[in-house]
Amino acid sequence: MESHVDLKKLKSIALPVGVIGLAASAYGYTQNHDAFAVSWLMGWTFWFFLTLGSLGWLMIYHLTSGRWGFVLQRPFEAAARLMPAMLLLFVPVLFSMHSLYEWTHEHVIAHDELVQHKLPYLNPTGFYIRFGVYAVIWTVLAFALSNLSRRADANGNPETVRKLRVISAPGILIYSLAATFASFDWYMSLEPHWFSSIYGAIFMVSGGLLTMLFMAVLAHHLAQREPMKGVITTQQFHDFGNWCFAFTILWTYMNFVQFLIIWSGNLYEETFWYMKRAKGGWIEFSAVMSIMLFFVPFFLFLFRNNKRNSKVLASIALVIFVARYLEVQWMIAPTFAFRADVAFHWMDLAAVAGIGGLWLWLFANGLKKAPLLSGDARFVEFAKGDKAGH
């Protein structure tokens, strides 16, 4: 009926965008290493959220057996399987640690007692080892879950569902711990003096929210044609919308209580983090962010009809998805003296487009490697029955 993006079309756009973006980033690297490092970390984080978030959602689905998850199972798996590729794209960060992390500087360590205190945790060797541990945990989980479900398609063994749960229950626990400490290593330690114990939780919720927004857009396009036609129904779109709504509120709630507690305590050791985000245009930036990432989605996702009409839902989700790049900027950029004022660097665009193009291309390829509709014993009959009924 209406035009929709074909995976082939997506691939044909994504690949050149990715190649150009990555080439531009490589050029940037030779021109200004510091600026490159910041832009790359921001671009990488945005797309890594999708891979990490998909793995989290996949385990939540296996544990709760919601029908919303059944229709997204294969997209989640395809995104989670990009874990090795995404971890590989983290390597430029490992080579830019001096640009990003103050605690690697000899003269800072020599004069800064607080950093000295944290040295047992904040040191390059520990950073690399932990990176390796996170990488193993997430990669093993992503492949164990997706391989198991793909094999189940072949033999249709309902016992698989039990196995998927047995992996997911401890899996989500280990996953959360890894994500928490990864958020401390990669983002919180950008300001080595600053600390907030809710940081890991906010990080995971951000990833989950970004992923669900992406999936809502994707599902709208998948639902136009076989095999998803008639399987993703209005009810599922309503569920995606509700998840986006709930996670928007959760994300706001966590950020707000963090702000409130730090503001009330009014201790310099914590407030300086917000003070950096209150000058040089960042206060206006924060206001725009609150509007785009809370008020707008809150009022749009509040209404039932906006969630049940997949086209409307996908349009809202796409806008908010793009807008969530603001959070990545807000989280990372104000840390650096050369980005103390709000400014958009051309390399920001190059990195986010380059990594994004590559991510989407790989994702579209991965999506074709397994049947789009999984043979999950929990729902397979249901899906057939529904289709017959339509």
Place this chain on the structure above:
Amino acid sequence: MAPNSPPDQKQGFVEIEPVLDTHHTMETVTDKISAIPLSNTLPRSILGVGFAALLLLGSLMGAIFFLVVEGTGIWGINQPVGWGFDIINFVWWIGIGHAGTLISAILLLLRQEWRTSINRFAETMTIFAVMCAGLYPLLHTGRPWLAYWLFPYPNVMEMWPQFRSPLVWDVFAVSTYATVSLLFWLTGLVPDFATLRDRAKGKIAKVGYGIAAMGWRGSARHWQRYEIAYLLLAGLSTPLVVSVHSIVGLDFAVSVIPGWHVTIFPPYFVAGAIFSGFAMVLTLAIPVRAIFGLKDMITLNHLDNISKVMLATGLMVFYGYGMEVFFAWYSANEYEGFMKFNRMFGPYWWSYWALILCNGIIPQILWFKKVRTSPIILFFLSIIINIGMWLERFVIIVTSLHRDFLPSSWGMYAPTKFDIAMYLGTIGLFLFLMVLAIKFLPIISQFEVRELLHKKQHKNGH
């Protein structure tokens, strides 16, 4: 939790028992549940609990009497521990109440059918737990007859509450919570009161239930309005599950006391509240289902689901403890570091390790399905968790206050006999009210179970 659960879980995996025995008919459901309030006797065990609760209620009355006569000086609180049993028990009771709201509101919106036979029970528990909680701040004012000063109203003293203080937010949060929970509970009871009215033999029962049923006739229009009201109240209650205990968490976190000024407190308090609330549901539901033979309505499936929620929220709480330890060190703040060390190895070391044992380690047995479906083990585990969650508040409050920045102002805290009498007294009040509820109310929602039965029996019919 999933917005919609699979239509049929029989396809090959994990199904212990259905959420409802489908051998029931509409009539047997109503007969079985309404027999409890409509009979003239109660089982001896329940009478025994009621009698013991009455004795404890006496100790509450005594504690309140002496408090009003003497003032809060009879309690163990002093400098530096200015908050003691009063706040510990307030937070403990408020937390317990959260299970009711979660089960009735959020699980309703998520269409979880296993909520049906335990929602009435949990909601009833919520109301009584909030009543017990409310007593503490009210009495902590020392002059409860002036408690209305907590509300902002124009007055000749030109005094206003401090709106920046979460203690004032508590006044609004808890009173809203109590009001909405009460409305939700009463709305749900109306159709069941009408059933009891129609079935009651005695004149007093007929008139009493008749008044409570407010003229319910079960017409289509009644049901339609009822459904709308119920859904709206569920929507209103949902944010309250999070807001009330978040504000309780903020009571501590907005201060700069080491051990209290922690950004993860609000969500971690919410998880703890749900954890303790579900434990209390088990503590009460397991004996009740055994005594009244309700095992076909509160099935092992319910116990399994409740256990899973407890396992998940318990792990979130444990994650919170872990974050506290990590940040006590990572913050490089010497007072934070000392506070944590003092908690673990100071004079109250036993309370910290008992807490880790009760809330962190022992609940890990819930990973095993055998445990999740064993009422006896779950009953004892639920009591351990109740103790653990009480210890959590004790640890947070007492160990953070008793040794702060200046060693010259350090001190110890111990509750007095009045503190203990009052704590036991609120347990007595809670249990006594529960016994009354069991005697006079349908403790499982009759019409919702009938509705579920209809759905189950006609699942394949259309």
